[in-house]
Amino acid sequence: KFAKTALPYIEQMRHKSVDSSISDVQQVSTEMEEALSQLDSVSTYGNKAFNEFLYNQNPYIPPKPGTVFAGETTYKATELAAKAKIFMGEAWNKGAGKQFVHMSSGGSSPQYGEVMDFNLSDNNGKSTSSYTATLSKSGHVLQVTSN
Secondary structure (H helix, E strand, O other): OHHHHHHHHHHHHHHHHHHOOHHHHHHHHHHHHHHHHOOOOOOOOOOHHHHHHHHHHOOOOOOOOOOOOOOOOOOOHHHHHHHHHHHHHHHHOOOOOOOEEEEEEEEEEOOOEEEEEEEEEOOOOOEOOOEEEEEEOOOOEEEEEEO
């Protein structure tokens, strides 16, 4: 709409710029601005009925305040360590005496609530895996990172 409305004015400016004064070009520019201001600035690009159909199939629903896992059962650190060990499977299968899962850090996020990081170590506390598993307090594995 905007381009179709502006094109005739741009053509006039092009012709007037060769053999007219600057005030003539400014007059055409003012007329173009007035014509453009009459247009509805809301874009109606595409098929409006189809766009409404798509929106009705999957409407925008703003996220609820609070954490994603609010109201779910929470677990103790020892239970979360066991869940991390099960999830990591073969990546944390290092042999006897080298498979102790411990919490290395923890924290809180507005989206997930309390979170804990778990690492694998031997009986002396020396790390035996480069992977760290981050779990929510409700037992969801959020991420696995490599050190």
